[in-house]
Amino acid sequence: MRKINKIFLGLIFLLGILVFCNFNIQETKAAWEEYSTGVTSYTWNKPVKDTFYKPGDYITFEGEVLISSCFNTIDETGEIKFYLGTTQPPTRPADPATYGTYLGKKALRKGGSFYVDSLKVPKDFIGTPEGYAYARIYFRGRYYRTTYIIVASERIRVNHPPLANAGPDKEVFWWKSVVLEGSGSDPEGDPITFSWSCSGGQLSNSHIAQPTYTAPWVIRDSTYTCTLTVSDDKGGRASDSMNVLVKNNYPPRATSLQAKLLDGCPACHYVFSWTFSDPGDSQSAYQVQVDNNSNFSSPEVDSKKIPSESTSFAPISPLSWNTEYYWRLMVWDSKDLSSSWIIGPSFTTPHAYPEPDFSWQPVRPSRGEVVIFDSGQTKTYGGTTISAYLWTITEGVGEFVDGTNNSSANPHLKFSTQTNKIKLKVTDSTGYSCESPEKTLTATLPLPQWKEIPPL
Amino acid sequence: MPKKFLPILIIIFLIVIGAIFYSLFKPKIGLNEAALIINDGQTKRAFAGQVIEGMTISDVISTSAKTGNFDFDYENGILKRIGQFEQNEKKWSVFLNGVKIEKPLDKVFIKPKDKIELKFE
Numbered sequence: 001m002r003k004i005n006k007i008f009l010g011l012i013f014l015l016g017i018l019v020f021c022n023f024n025i026q027e028t029k030a031a032w033e034e035y036s037t038g039v040t041s042y043t044w045n046k047p048v049k050d051t052f053y054k055p056g057d058y059i060t061f062e063g064e065v066l067i068s069s070c071f072n073t074i075d076e077t078g079e080i081k082f083y084l085g086t087t088q089p090p091t092r093p094a095d096p097a098t099y100g101t102y103l104g105k106k107a108l109r110k111g112g113s114f115y116v117d118s119l120k121v122p123k124d125f126i127g128t129p130e131g132y133a134y135a136r137i138y139f140r141g142r143y144y145r146t147t148y149i150i151v152a153s154e155r156i157r158v159n160h161p162p163l164a165n166a167g168p169d170k171e172v173f174w175w176k177s178v179v180l181e182g183s184g185s186d187p188e189g190d191p192i193t194f195s196w197s198c199s200g201g202q203l204s205n206s207h208i209a210q211p212t213y214t215a216p217w218v219i220r221d222s223t224y225t226c227t228l229t230v231s232d233d234k235g236g237r238a239s240d241s242m243n244v245l246v247k248n249n250y251p252p253r254a255t256s257l258q259a260k261l262l263d264g265c266p267a268c269h270y271v272f273s274w275t276f277s278d279p280g281d282s283q284s285a286y287q288v289q290v291d292n293n294s295n296f297s298s299p300e301v302d303s304k305k306i307p308s309e310s311t312s313f314a315p316i317s318p319l320s321w322n323t324e325y326y327w328r329l330m331v332w333d334s335k336d337l338s339s340s341w342i343i344g345p346s347f348t349t350p351h352a353y354p355e356p357d358f359s360w361q362p363v364r365p366s367r368g369e370v371v372i373f374d375s376g377q378t379k380t381y382g383g384t385t386i387s388a389y390l391w392t393i394t395e396g397v398g399e400f401v402d403g404t405n406n407s408s409a410n411p412h413l414k415f416s417t418q419t420n421k422i423k424l425k426v427t428d429s430t431g432y433s434c435e436s437p438e439k440t441l442t443a444t445l446p447l448p449q450w451k452e453i454p455p456l
Numbered sequence: 457m458p459k460k461f462l463p464i465l466i467i468i469f470l471i472v473i474g475a476i477f478y479s480l481f482k483p484k485i486g487l488n489e490a491a492l493i494i495n496d497g498q499t500k501r502a503f504a505g506q507v508i509e510g511m512t513i514s515d516v517i518s519t520s521a522k523t524g525n526f527d528f529d530y531e532n533g534i535l536k537r538i539g540q541f542e543q544n545e546k547k548w549s550v551f552l553n554g555v556k557i558e559k560p561l562d563k564v565f566i567k568p569k570d571k572i573e574l575k576f577e
Contacts, residue, residue: 364518364530442562444514444515444518445508445510445511445515447508447511447515447518447519448505448506448508448519449505449519449522449523450492450503450504450505450506450516450519450520450523451503451504451505451523452501452502452503452520452523452524453491453502453503453504454502455493455500455501455502456491456493456502456571
């Protein structure tokens with residue numbers, strides 16, 4: 001009897017265990033999904049939730065599934081499958097193939113934790129703006145041989161990285177600048193930022209798409225790599241590189257700088273000349289500045305940059321008389337590389353040149369009538385006097401009379417032609433000469449004398 | 457003759473005498489002569505003289521200026537001033553036989569019996 005009682009008690013105990021297990025099974029069903037029998041807890045690792053993934057990235061799934069101890073009879077061949085979709089997955093997927101993209105599967109060990117890693121987001125996955133990771137556990141066991149159990153459905157974020165284009169390769173001479181033609185875009189239209197870095201040279205602004213690159217000094221032709229990185233606000237980034245070939249080129253020089261008086265009549269005109277020096281290269285442009293201050297603070301003459309191979313420059317505007325001037329020159333070679341300012345020798349302009357002028361009487365002479373010329377209106381400067389006169393009849397016929405000649409100060413002439421042109425050249429006591437403009441003298445015919453009559 | 461016709465005869469006589477005097481003292485231009493009239497808007501002066509070959513209006517003004525003792529300015533064929541009358545708001549216009557001359561005056565030749573008029577207007 002006692003033996004029977006022990007057997008009975010044993011059966012009661014076993015029955016109790018079965019009832020307890022059934023209770024647990026029911027509770028588990030309520031806590032999870034209808035089919036998640038036996039799964040007591042599950043956790044996603046944090047990186048899955050908080051990280052933006054891009055197609056091609058590996059997502060590390062890591063977690064722990066605690067299965068009720070009642071399921072120690074589960075076949076050890078259980079496995080976990082992962083899917084990735086763009087919409088909320090159904091709560092009861094009868095067929096896992098109807099949802100999302102299958103990422104892969106990993107074996108699930110019985111009754112304990114699982115660690116899954118290196119599941120790759122497909123390259124063609126379009127998870128804009130966000131996708132869902134959906135994991136399922138598939139058991140094959142004694143009681144639930146073909147049941148799909150939803151372990152969890154978690155939202156992960158998928159971000160397509162921006163596109164970066166560093167633009168074409170460039171060539172530039174040292175110390176010269178070139179604009180890099182970078183560009184970028186984002187498939188999702190996310191805000192993007194640019195970041196340039198170069199292995200040499202300087203960038204005007206490394207955070208814009210198209211900065212200006214200034215080449216460094218190089219001894220020989222050198223290639224530098226510039227990399228553009230485009231980032232979006234979700235941590236996506238892309239890079240592209242281009243090369244800048246920096247060519248060696250020494251700046252040109254100029255020698256033998258000279259400032260010479262070109263003409264002092266009627267104003268002070270100078271010409272500035274130099275010799276261009278750059279072996280194997282030629283001048284493409286120049287700039288001349290002239291100032292009466294040695295610091296060139298307000299140049300009286302500034303040619304600006306003149307594209308020309310000429311090695312002389314004559315300003316249109318005259319300089320002031322009797323003034324000390326400074327001048328400087330900059331030249332450019334055929335590659336548009338400039339010299340620094342080259343200072344020319346300072347110079348002092350002379351006193352003003354004489355200004356010849358004359359008149360005659362009678363103003364309207366007849367042919368053959370004596371015309372008296374007067375050079376008294378001629379001006380001299382710098383305390384000089386007129387040392388020589390030279391009268392020239394450039395058109396018409398005139399005869400010096402009364403003992404005068406073409407070097408007289410006030411010559412007398414008779415003209416035998418109607419239209420006559422005369423000019424005067426004077427030389428002052430310092431040897432400066434100027435010629436007057438031509439003046440036209442009209443000698444009329446010997447006219448008959450008319451009489452005044454009462455008004456008609 | 458009735459006395460009542462006497463006043464009429466006297467009137468006719470005076471008219472005839474006046475016409476004779478007018479014809480005697482009327483300014484005359486010779487066969488080979490031309491005339492210049494200067495009208496400054498206030499007074500009129502007239503000059504006459506022989507025309508020689510190649511004589512231009514500017515020559516006429518020159519020789520008349522010597523006779524009439526006035527001076528003038530003449531630039532690029534255009535008359536600028538005669539005496540105190542200098543072109544400003546008013547200008548000197550030149551007419552040859554009543555036709556206004558626009559050409560330079562030293563290019564306009566004259567011939568006998570021509571009448572040149574300078575008007576300040």
